[in-house]
Amino acid sequence: MKTKLEIPVEMHTTLHPVTAREDSSIDEMKTLMQQHHVRHLPIVSAGKVVGIVSDRDLKMAAALNLNEKNLIKAADLMTLEVATFHRATPLQKVALEMAEKKIGSVLVNDDKGELLGIFTATDALHALIKIMRGEK
Template structure:
């Protein structure tokens, strides 16, 4: 018999994720990923999330010439309308959606829709380890 994990996603979310603007350059995004050791960057405009750029997106763009890279901005590269969950959503619902959509991260907001954090596959694996060790 299985039981649903009713733990809220906010308990496992990396708070205050690094963000960038839609007009951020490829170099700015690469610097954030390299220096802050993140793999996903929410893209913001007027205080709202408009997209997300992953490390994989930036690797794909690396094949462009220096001149071409100079012309590309975050808005050109981002995946628009990323999946956002309220912090109260159950961990199971979030992980199932990530698996179904084959995505590496989702964003987490408060009840007013303000960005609170990011939840990644790595966070999901950390939860699995805790469950296997009997800590959750």
């Protein structure tokens, strides 16, 4: 019998996350985040994830003057080394790595290694609440 922490991360993953392109501007990414109420945008090029931009990255860029801000694209801000897990990875393993490395989000891939979803610290908190309440 599996414990609730051994369930696959996919069960608490936000599927089909909003993404942006490498050439997306700061304003475009900010708008996407606001419209979809998200704080992390996987950056995709030719159908593959090449990085991730967080709301924190955009806040740091906000200090730039207008000319500088217009020159900056997602490719300039994105984190290249994105933590990625297979959809069947136990929730406990994913949450422990996020906590140990102070990661706000990880990407979840399907069986083909393609982006399935995103698992964030907020998703982890929602999972914890469900587990504590004894929900399935």
